[in-house]
Amino acid sequence: MTxxxxxxxxxxxxxxxxxxxxxxxxxxxxxxxxxxxxxxxxINDIKDEHxxxxxxxxxxxxxxxxxxxxxxxxxxxxxxxxxxxxxHYKITPIFGLRSIIEVYP
Numbered sequence: 204m205t206x207x208x209x210x211x212x213x214x215x216x217x218x219x220x221x222x223x224x225x226x227x228x229x230x231x232x233x234x235x236x237x238x239x240x241x242x243x244x245x246i247n248d249i250k251d252e253h254x255x256x257x258x259x260x261x262x263x264x265x266x267x268x269x270x271x272x273x274x275x276x277x278x279x280x281x282x283x284x285x286x287x288x289x290x291h292y293k294i295t296p297i298f299g300l301r302s303i304i305e306v307y308p
Contacts, residue, residue: 205230208242209301212262213272216283223287223306231308241304244274245294259300280304 205226211219223239230237246263248256263274275283277294284292284306292306 205237205239206242207239210243211241211272211283212243212266212274213270215271216279218271219283220286223283223289227288227308237308239289239306241306242297242301243304244300245280245296245302245304246274246276247296250296255300262300 207222207226211222214222226239230239244259244262246256246259251259259274266272266274280294281292289306289308292304295303295305297303
């Protein structure tokens with residue numbers, strides 16, 4: 204298992220794909236049923252309360268201003284996972300703004 208906590212939101216989509224490809228390589232080569240566990244923000248303006256969505260979008264602005272990253276919607280995460288060669292994923296919202304994202308080769 205590989206674990207990334209609040210890392211991917213601070214880098215560009217291209218760099219995310221590079222990191223995810225390396226993670227996939229590591230778990231495929233070492234573990235039969237490995238996964239990547241990501242703890243990060245997932246914007247969901249349909250399921251989240253309005254204030255939660257506002258806070259996530261505020262972090263999105265911070266990431267765009269301070270670094271090359273951004274907060275992402277589920278479809279944007281999915282695109283990155285597929286580009287990196289993963290087959291499926293599971294998102295579990297946890298307390299606060301973050302979610303646990305499990306990504307499988």
